[in-house]
Amino acid sequence: MKVYPTQSIRNVVLIGNTKSGKTTLAETMLFEGKVIDRRGSVEAKTTVSDNSEIEQIYQRSIYPALLYTEFMDNKLNIIDTPGSDDFVGGVISAFKVADTGVMIVNAQQGVEVGTEILARYAEKHNKPLILGVNQLDHEKANWEGALESLKKTFGKKVVIIQFPIDPGLNFKSFVDVLKMKMYVFKDENGTREEHEIPADLADQAAEYHQELAEMAAENDEALMEAFFDKGQLSEDEIRKGLAIGLSKCEIMPVFCLSGKKDIGIKRLMEFIINVAPAPDKMVQKLKTGETVPCEVTGQTSLFIYKTAIEQHLGEVSYFRVMSGKLTEGMDVVNHETGAKERISTIYAVAGKKRDKLTEIAAGDIGCTVKLKSxxxxxxxxxxxxxxxxxxxxxxxxxxxxxxxxxxxxxEEKLGELLNKAHAEDPTIRIEYSKELKQTILSGQGEHHINILKWHLTNTNKIEVDLFAPKIPYRETITKVALADYRHRKQSGGAGQFGEVHILIEPVVEGVPAGNRFKVEGKELVLNLKGKEEFTMDWGGKLEYYNCIVGGAIDARFMPAILKGIMEKMEEGPLTGSYARDIRVFVYDGKMHPVDSNEISFKLAGRNAFKEAFKKAGPKIMEPIYNVEVLVPSEHMGDVMSDLQNRRAMIEGMSSEKGFEVLKARVPLAEMHKYSTTLSSLTSGRATFTMTYADYQQVPAEVQDKLLKDYEASEKDE
Ligand SMILES: Nc1nc2c(ncn2[C@@H]2O[C@H](COP(=O)(O)OP(=O)(O)OP(=O)(O)O)[C@@H](O)[C@H]2O)c(=O)[nH]1
Ligand SMILES: [Mg+2]
Incomplete structure (x- = not known):
């Protein structure tokens, strides 16, 4: 393959709700670019893009697939992404390296929640979107409905480039109001004829053409002037205006497509080459905020946007050349690790088909293999x-x-495999929780995790169990309490003796410790001698006061008492969860001249703490998450009542382009499998995010249940 200069490269990402037809469309684009001479289909499991076994089983895309095609003497890199929310990681990484998004909308449904969410990612990445109304050959295709929903969602940015003639089973032609031609398709392989626009559609076409010219003029002063002078613009002028508007994300042009029947694909590709921004038009930022021009004359720099482990090849690293040009055998340095790497081979990628390149220029996307790390x-x-x-x-x-x-x-192999899975898909996260004594696996949805499980079982032959994770509860106290504890052991050998008197109270932010207490009918005035303060690894504090007078306990035993208390805080007295935010005052005790030692005082401290804790109005606290749900209005009621059953505190509601945004605070304990429930309540038409907020006391009935469960589990052991 020849080396394409930066200006002759276009990088697009295909996005759209699941089943909108992206993979089928990508296949047709490769066919039009003659990368393949026969088109595969999703049903026959023969597409270039969905080439993994698991994608073929589910008949849907799971991984983002890099594909290229050569067209009009340009190289078009296409990333076909999965439509399902579970695999959104692939969409996000694709937006990092693509310059334009092509949003595929199913003509039966029009805009779906998936469409909306994906468009937000484009917006976040500042990438222009071209809209393709696809499957216009479907018997239920509804052009007007789809167009209306696009306008409702994206407003005035939407501009028609084409409109279909007779969408449905007989769909074979459309009018292009940029070229002012009618295209008629002769077969299902893209063979097309150009015709004059029929008289009965001429007015409609002229009206759309005028709208298009106006939109094109809006983004450029010279064009605006020309438009006012002549009342119209030439095809080239319109294209120029569209290119400006598109790269500023001010215009969303609409195309008519049937990926399956190869209708409109060539026109879409021509438009991408002629109008969509070349890689050097889009800004690439460094971590420092500076920008780097995408120029072949600059220093060679590659950004790794994805890694994968592939059969026969080993580790494959996918990159975009951000600057300069990469040649075979070049040495590069990893900015993060300082490690040197030699790029021995460079590939252009179309699914499993890989073409070796000797050189690849700024703006292009490719892959290499066998990098060290x-x-x-x-x-x-x-x-x-x-x-x-x-x-x-x-x-x-x-x-x-x-x-x-x-x-x-x-177990060990599983650990390694999970780490590899995270490297390939950073939206899979693994954490070993020392607190819960569990490995917690997290991802974008149940399906996402089940795909990983499938790989573990089928590819790696490891059987695993998935189960509900424990909740990281915390324990604390709400009032002052006292406890005296004597540890004494005198059976055989050396004896053990230690006695500790303590007072405990909650740590309240901003309220310093006092020294006068009224508790259990006693009045105590303590002599606050020494204070140590600890921030616990799991959050919250322990304050430890030495208030011993008259040498009742030797100073050398104070660390042992502290150690005993710390141990009990790590395994809270109520349910074995971590304890937090407690002040302990050691104010009295007893020693034995022979039998007192550190172990005795550690045990005395530990048990005194446990007793005092239970008398101090102990409470269990649970983690609360901020949850934001994006849901179509008609499902709002169901989603709301489900959340209420999850002890949610609804914090607010607002409307956004036909969807409702619901904000709530929900205990983590109630969020297990929420993504699955939400999906079934709304037929997959809603989405949500959750982020940790804080810890709150659990309600009394929940606390009772937790205490009973813990007691029962203690008895079992
Ligand atoms: N009638 C018709 N059916 C189509 C067209 N494009 C795709 N399909 C069918 O729609 C289904 C989904 O197509 P895909 O290409 O897998 O859709 P996708 O957008 O890649 O779906 P995900 O990978 O799940 O996001 C398949 O059964 C296709 O045969 C089209 O233009 N017309
Ligand atoms: Mg697909």
């Missing part, structure tokens, strides 16, 4: 400038589960 989001430089491009920011997880190998011998 390169991860997603790293930059590789070949010059003195230590550039680091802004990383891809992956969304927070929506689904958590605990995972365990069925057989203990597989």
């Amino acid at each position: 390169v991860k997603t989001n790293q930059t590789l430089n070949s010059g003195p400038k230590e550039w680091a491009f802004e990383p891809i920011v992956f969304p927070p997880s929506k689904f958590r589960t605990a995972i365990k190998a069925k057989q203990e011998k597989d």
